[in-house]
Amino acid sequence: xxxxxxxxxxxxxxxxxxxxxxxxxxxxxxxxxxxxxxxxxxxxxxxxxxxxxxxxxxxxxxxxxxxxxxxxxxxxxxxxxxxxxxxxxxxxxxxxxxxxxxxxxxxxxxxxxxxxxxxxxxxxxxxxxxxxxxxxxxxxxxxxxxxxxxxxxxxxxxxxxxxxxxxxxxxxxxxxxxxxxxxxxxxxxxxxxxxxxxxxxxxxxxxxxxxxxxxxxxxxxxxxxxxxxxxxxxxxxxxxxxxxxxxxxxxxxxxxxxxxxxxxxxxxxxxxxxxx
Numbered sequence: 001x002x003x004x005x006x007x008x009x010x011x012x013x014x015x016x017x018x019x020x021x022x023x024x025x026x027x028x029x030x031x032x033x034x035x036x037x038x039x040x041x042x043x044x045x046x047x048x049x050x051x052x053x054x055x056x057x058x059x060x061x062x063x064x065x066x067x068x069x070x071x072x073x074x075x076x077x078x079x080x081x082x083x084x085x086x087x088x089x090x091x092x093x094x095x096x097x098x099x100x101x102x103x104x105x106x107x108x109x110x111x112x113x114x115x116x117x118x119x120x121x122x123x124x125x126x127x128x129x130x131x132x133x134x135x136x137x138x139x140x141x142x143x144x145x146x147x148x149x150x151x152x153x154x155x156x157x158x159x160x161x162x163x164x165x166x167x168x169x170x171x172x173x174x175x176x177x178x179x180x181x182x183x184x185x186x187x188x189x190x191x192x193x194x195x196x197x198x199x200x201x202x203x204x205x206x207x208x209x210x211x212x213x214x215x216x217x218x219x220x221x222x223x224x225x226x227x228x229x230x231x232x233x234x235x236x237x238x239x240x241x242x243x244x245x246x247x248x249x250x251x252x253x254x255x256x257x258x259x260x261x262x263x264x265x266x267x268x269x270x271x272x273x274x275x276x
Contacts (some may be wrong), residue, residue, distance in 0.1 A: 044088030054162035057185030059095045065109040066092050073111035074129045080262070082129045086137075091161035096122070098184055099150040099177075101112040118170050120267055122150045123212065127264065129156075131233045132248055134261075135208040137161050142203065144225070144267070147212035151177030154189050157210070162188040165203050167196040169271050193273035197224045206230060214243045214266040218258075226250045239268040253272050 070091045074082050082088060097108035100122055100264040104114045130154075137143060137160040145154055148168035154177070159165045168174030171193050178191040192200060196211070197219045205226035211222070211234035222232055228250055237243030242263040249257045268274065 069109040099152040141207035197272035213269040215269040235266040
């Protein structure tokens with residue numbers, strides 16, 4: 001009898017040890033799966049945040065004026081009306097009055113350019129919206145802007161993608177725009193003081209490049225930094241003359257094509273582009 005009890009106890013001990021091993025093994029495997037799943041989840045979330053989800057500030061002040069401007073002067077414009085709903089929404093959200101001098105406030109939501117100092121202007125809302133539409137931005141695209149100016153165009157772009165890089169050659173304007181953008185909460189926009197003729201190679205290639213000043217010829221570095229399948233929206237022409245708004249496309253094989261759209265008038269590109 002005593003021998004039988006002893007055998008039973010040994011069997012129970014072996015069974016219990018095996019069960020503990022199985023449990024520990026299962027727990028380890030479950031922990032590994034959880035860790036791997038969490039890591040994968042974090043990667044997915046990071047990827048989504050990088051491309052689709054990012055913070056965009058919202059402003060109720062003068063919102064009715066913005067909405068009226070978008071409907072009347074942009075969506076229903078008799079000349080190059082904008083139809084992309086994402087672009088129209090972006091124009092409704094960005095407070096143009098925050099990017100212009102105080103004495104210009106009454107004209108903030110009228111459809112014409114305004115002086116911002118240093119011989120520069122903020123473009124009329126219709127041209128801002130149409131040039132943005134021509135870029136055909138997808139969430140996650142990398143967009144380069146040449147000519148930060150007030151920062152308004154960059155803010156509109158950042159409504160459509162978090163990857164916006166903008167260059168301003170006039171230090172005073174660039175620093176002011178950077179401060180305004182930061183104070184308003186546009187944290188994803190990167191601002192650089194420099195000559196936009198050379199682009200911003202560090203962050204290239206770009207899905208789209210928008211130029212808000214007019215060179216006489218399209219800068220070669222911008223074409224080089226454009227991703228295959230991408231496009232450049234740029235005014236081209238001499239200072240004091242009517243310039244052409246041009247869409248430059250680079251196909252998948254790197255071949256470049258240009259299409260002139262209509263006449264525009266922008267401030268000239270300075271720096272390297274201005275050298276005779």
